[in-house]
Each structure stands twice: as C-alpha cells, then as structure tokens.
Amino acid sequence: MSVKDEFLTHEVLNQPLPLPAYNAWSSDRVLQEAVQREGGGWAAERLSRHGAICGGPLMELGEQANAHKPVLHSFDRYGRRIDAVEFHPAYHDVMRHSMAAQVHSFSWNHADQEGAHVVRAALSYLSGQAEAGTGCPLTMTHAAVPVLHRNPRLAQIWLPKVLGSDYDPRSLPVGQKIACTIGMGMTEKQGGTDVRANTTRAIAQADGSYEIVGHKFFFSAPMCDAHLVLAQTETGLSCFLLPRVLDDGSLNAVRIQRLKDKLGDWSNASSEVEFQGATAYLVGGEGRGVATILEMVALTRLDCAVGSAAGMRQALVQALHHTSQRSVFGKPLVQQPLMRNVLADLALESEAATTLAMRIARAVDRAPHDEHESALARLVTAVGKYWICKRAPVFVNEAQECLGGIGYVEENILPRLYRQAPLNSIWEGSGNVQCLDVLRALRREPEVRDALFAELYRVRGESAALDQEAQWLDQVLNDAAALELRSRYIVERMALALQAALLLQAAPGNVASAFCQSRLAGAHGLAFGTLDASAPFDALIERAMPQL
Known part of the structure; x- marks a missing residue:
C-alpha cells in the first residue's frame, strides 16, 4: 500500500453532478405553452437564444455578482464628493446580456405586435432564474416608459437612450450616453406606503425645472441615470424626473447616505438619499404624482x-x-x-x-x-x-x-x-x-x-x-x-x-x-x-x- 492509498479515506459516491449549462426556455414546457397561448409564440427563437444564455453563462455571472456586494464610495481620494457605487464586473455583464435581449424594452419596441408584453415577461422570467437583483433596474427602466411619455420634451431626450439594446454604466450627462437606466424613489421614513405623507419639497425655478429638497428612505438602484421621484409642490404631491448627472457634467445634488444591508438581492444596490437642492423636471401635472x-x-x-x-x-x-x-x-x-x-x-x-x-x-x-x-x-x-x-x-x-x-x-x-x-x-x-x-x-x-x-x-x-x-x-x-x-x-x-x-x-x-x-x-x-x-x-x- 502506498502512502497515498494509506491516507485515502473515501471516494465521493452518490453525489449529483452540478447542473450543466442548459436552455432555460427550451427545457421548460410549461413556459413555452403559456407564452404560445398568451400570444407571444412568434418570439420563440428570440426566447430560445436568451434561454441558452440564462441557463448557461448567466448562471455563473449571477453567482459572482451576488458574492461581491456593491460598495459605496462617497468621496474620491482627494475628498471630492462622488457618491459612486462600485459593482462587480459580473453585475455589469448580466446587465449587458439582459439589455441586449431587451428585457427592459422589448414590449415598447414591439408595441405593434400582439403579445409583446408576454414575450417581455418571459424574457424577464428567464433572466430572473439566473440573477434576480438586476431585475430591479431592468424592471424600473421598462416601467418608466409610459410615465416619460407624459412629458414630450423629456421623452424626446430620454426614450432613445432607454429603448435600445445597449448598456452604458458610465456616469455622464444623458446627451453623452449610449444607453440609460431609470430608477425610482417614492417612500420616505415617516410614510412608507402612505406616500401622501411625503415631506420632500419641489420648488419651481424660473427655467421650468424644480429644486428638490428632502429625502428618500428607499432609493432603488442609485447608479441609474435618472430616477422618478415624488415630491410636494404647492398644489400637492407630484412626480419628477431627477437626473443623476446634469447637462454640464456635474453630479446632481443627490447625496447617498448609505446602502441598505439587505437580507437578499445582494447584487443590486438600494440606498437612502438626501436631496440637497437637486434639479428635477415635472412629469405629468402638478398634484398628480400618485x-x-x-x-x-x-x-x-x-x-x-x-x-x-x-x-x-x-x-x-x-x-x-x-x-x-x-x-x-x-x-x-x-x-x-x-x-x-x-x-x-x-x-x-x-x-x-x-x-x-x-x-x-x-x-x-x-x-x-x-x-x-x-x-x-x-x-x-x-x-x-x-x-x-x-x-x-x-x-x-x-x-x-x-x-x-x-x-x-x-x-x-x-x-x-x-x-x-x-x-x-x-x-x-x-x-x-x-x-x-x-x-x-x-x-x-x-x-x-x-x-x-x-x-x-x-x-x-x-x-x-x-x-x-x-x-x-x-x-x-x-x-x-x-x-x-x-x-x-x-x-x-x-x-x-x-x-x-x-x-x-x-x-x-x-x-x-x-x-x-x-x-x-x-x-x-x-x-x-x-x-x-x-x-x-x-x-x-x-x-x-x-x-x-
């Protein structure tokens, strides 16, 4: 008996092999039937391509993105305020794959075809099995589109950057971006679900913009290029689009106080913020925020x-x-x-x-x-x-x-x-x-x-x-x-x-x-x-x- 054999205590038996790469679409009979039945069968080939990615490389990327939580950098090395959130490269890769598949925009880009929302829901269903945290910015970007249409000027600027198939994580003004994502900020410490109790104020400016002063207790995906937020005007609670970076390249006055230490959803950042005179633009009528x-x-x-x-x-x-x-x-x-x-x-x-x-x-x-x-x-x-x-x-x-x-x-x-x-x-x-x-x-x-x-x-x-x-x-x-x-x-x-x-x-x-x-x-x-x-x-x- 060799020394090696002497210390061989056991063989690994009766343990499953890891789940191999698979196609999350073509392997799922129930999903295929549901999409076909609800009017989205015409996109089966696209769903199959995304399903192969979701059951393959996105599974590993999802694991990496959740193993390395986002990190807040409030200041740069010289003491300048930057309010930057650093994500693991795997997070960006997941976002890149998902936006290439138009998880955030498919229903709007194919609005003339019946079942477009069904297909888009199926794309999200496939992505969510591999990595769910990125679903937050993808979902909010998708859902922001009808709201942006309420301000034609903003829609003209932002929608071309929202509806594409690219991903651009750089902190730049909207005019310099290839693609943009949209987040949301509604709830405050004192109100939660009762958004009518919000105290954040919006003060009208001479140029048609508003100055936002207040806070949000949950500010989802703080590195999005803009957020839809609720604030009180003289006529009541109103909805605003608040960019992260202003047209001159300066950071908007949104100060990230901390990232939430969440039970799960580790790949994605959620935050608390203060608005210290942040610039925003009205979406919909004053007093019609809800x-x-x-x-x-x-x-x-x-x-x-x-x-x-x-x-x-x-x-x-x-x-x-x-x-x-x-x-x-x-x-x-x-x-x-x-x-x-x-x-x-x-x-x-x-x-x-x-x-x-x-x-x-x-x-x-x-x-x-x-x-x-x-x-x-x-x-x-x-x-x-x-x-x-x-x-x-x-x-x-x-x-x-x-x-x-x-x-x-x-x-x-x-x-x-x-x-x-x-x-x-x-x-x-x-x-x-x-x-x-x-x-x-x-x-x-x-x-x-x-x-x-x-x-x-x-x-x-x-x-x-x-x-x-x-x-x-x-x-x-x-x-x-x-x-x-x-x-x-x-x-x-x-x-x-x-x-x-x-x-x-x-x-x-x-x-x-x-x-x-x-x-x-x-x-x-x-x-x-x-x-x-x-x-x-x-x-x-x-x-x-x-x-x-």
Whole structure:
C-alpha cells in the first residue's frame, strides 16, 4: 500500500453532478405553452437564444455578482464628493446580456405586435432564474416608459437612450450616453406606503425645472441615470424626473447616505438619499404624482409576480436535478413515493404560478385595446402579485429540503433563491396593500368584478370545486362590512380560483383536476407533499422535468 492509498479515506459516491449549462426556455414546457397561448409564440427563437444564455453563462455571472456586494464610495481620494457605487464586473455583464435581449424594452419596441408584453415577461422570467437583483433596474427602466411619455420634451431626450439594446454604466450627462437606466424613489421614513405623507419639497425655478429638497428612505438602484421621484409642490404631491448627472457634467445634488444591508438581492444596490437642492423636471401635472407613478407601479407589480414565478421554477429545476441523481434506500430519490409527492406538488404550484403570471402579462398587453382585458389587468395584477409572491418563500424552502443539508449551503444556488424569495412580496406594496387595491378596484369599477367572473365562468361545469368557489366569491364580495378585515383570505381564494380556471383551459386534464382537488376541494394539507394518492404524480414530475 502506498502512502497515498494509506491516507485515502473515501471516494465521493452518490453525489449529483452540478447542473450543466442548459436552455432555460427550451427545457421548460410549461413556459413555452403559456407564452404560445398568451400570444407571444412568434418570439420563440428570440426566447430560445436568451434561454441558452440564462441557463448557461448567466448562471455563473449571477453567482459572482451576488458574492461581491456593491460598495459605496462617497468621496474620491482627494475628498471630492462622488457618491459612486462600485459593482462587480459580473453585475455589469448580466446587465449587458439582459439589455441586449431587451428585457427592459422589448414590449415598447414591439408595441405593434400582439403579445409583446408576454414575450417581455418571459424574457424577464428567464433572466430572473439566473440573477434576480438586476431585475430591479431592468424592471424600473421598462416601467418608466409610459410615465416619460407624459412629458414630450423629456421623452424626446430620454426614450432613445432607454429603448435600445445597449448598456452604458458610465456616469455622464444623458446627451453623452449610449444607453440609460431609470430608477425610482417614492417612500420616505415617516410614510412608507402612505406616500401622501411625503415631506420632500419641489420648488419651481424660473427655467421650468424644480429644486428638490428632502429625502428618500428607499432609493432603488442609485447608479441609474435618472430616477422618478415624488415630491410636494404647492398644489400637492407630484412626480419628477431627477437626473443623476446634469447637462454640464456635474453630479446632481443627490447625496447617498448609505446602502441598505439587505437580507437578499445582494447584487443590486438600494440606498437612502438626501436631496440637497437637486434639479428635477415635472412629469405629468402638478398634484398628480400618485396617479402618474401608479402607471409605473402597475408594470413593476407584474414583474414582481413574474420574478417570484421565476425563482420558483429555478428552485424546482434544482430539486428535480438533484433528486434524479441522488439515491436513498436503493433507488433514486425522485422514485421514492413521498419525495414524488413533494416534487409533484411543487411542480403543480410552479405551473399555476407561471400560468397566472403570463395571463397577467396578456391582460396588460391587451389592456389598451380591450375593455375586458383592461378591467382584468386592474384586478389580476394585484391578485397575482399578492399570491405568487406569498408562495415563493415556502416553495423555495421546500425545494431546499429536497436537497437536504447541501440545499442550505452557500455553494448551492438555493440559499440565494431563498434570501431573494421574500423581496417581491414587499417591493411595490406589501400584501396588505395589494389586497386593499383589489377591494378598491372591485368597489369603484363594476366592470372589474364582471371581468373576474367572466374568467371563472369560462370553464363553468368543468369542476364542481371551482363552481362552488366562484359561487362563494360572488356571495362574499357582497358582504361589504367584512371585506377589508377578510381581504387576505378573499384574495387568496380569488387567486386560487383564477389559477384553477386557467389550468382547466390550458393544462392537461389530470393536472388541472389535481389542482382543483388539492387547492379548492380540500384534498391537501398545509404543507407541500400532501397531494391525494390519486394525483397524477408521474405526469406532474415528467411535465416539470427540465429537458437538459
């Protein structure tokens, strides 16, 4: 025996190989079907190209970008104020790939084609599986476009730099930039969600600009080229575009106080800032800030739902890959009965989340041209944002458990997905805000309620459980006295009913039936892995299995 053999303690056996590079689009049957069904199938080739990048080089870049958090440099070596945020090169590479794919602009560049928002949502879904933090500036840049149109002069300057396929991280005036990104600053220390409590002031200047004095407690992506911010004028809360760098090349008077030390979202910078007489330009009418910014929020909320569905899909991919290779008690984990229940249940939840997210995207896409879709979009954006984002953290945790201890170790992507999972339920309005927005839409606009039940009644008679659920919703929505108090419960059941109706129209019959039985008829526990023995375990797992 050699000295080397004497100290050889063991061989590494029964450990899965790392997930290889794969195409996140062509390996995902549910996503492909959803995009085709909702009107975006014409962009399949583009989605496949981006899917290959997202399942390949972006996975490694995402890991690097999150391993090296952004760093704030308030001053240069000579003491000059620079308020610069340094990102790891991998962050810039992810941004470059994503903007080349037009994750930030596809729907506007193809606005004349039906389904453009669906395609853009799918691009974001693919990117979010590899790296979610860059989704913040990409989402805000995308959502800022309709708001910028409210000021034609600003739109003429900024939109050509926003709608392209380039990425330009340099701190320069807009006129010298190849491409620009847009961030957002709404909330303040004293108000949070209640933006009408904002105290930041906007003082009109002789040249038509405004001087902004105040602060923002959450100022997302501070290195964006401009931010849409809310501030008080003499006539009320108003919306402004605030550039990072002024036309003369000087930094605007936005002082970054600190970067937020966040639970997750490590690749992206979020900050607290003070405005010390910063120059900004009115977007929309004075006193119309809330109405103006809500046009942006409607789109960012869609991305919250899409992003959470993306995280769920990637967690499921990891769980399926691991359990297909890891053996316990003589056979692969994926063949063990109880693990099959867990995996099938996760697959069912993921399919429902993806299906609803892409349906919301179609409603947003068709809203300008279709009264039903417009009314539906006002409802399901909040419903989907609430429910899909609520389901993500517990979903990712269950996927971690499928991997055992290694699912809790930072060498694996699951801890990053788990840290990221709660973000979308908080960003752009917490769960309570979404539920109140649902009630507000139902109360103020009868057509919204009509749109909801039109969707549920499309499949009337196909599931007794869904028919009963629709009847219950119809009754409970008439009980005005208890609506707000019970709104979480009501919106949850509304989301499940919508998912059931969509799956009955789109998914294989046994998949839709399993969802209705487990989520509506009570044949399910409070944890994943509690499907009834009659559930189609083989079909659910096979349908979700990534085609590597």
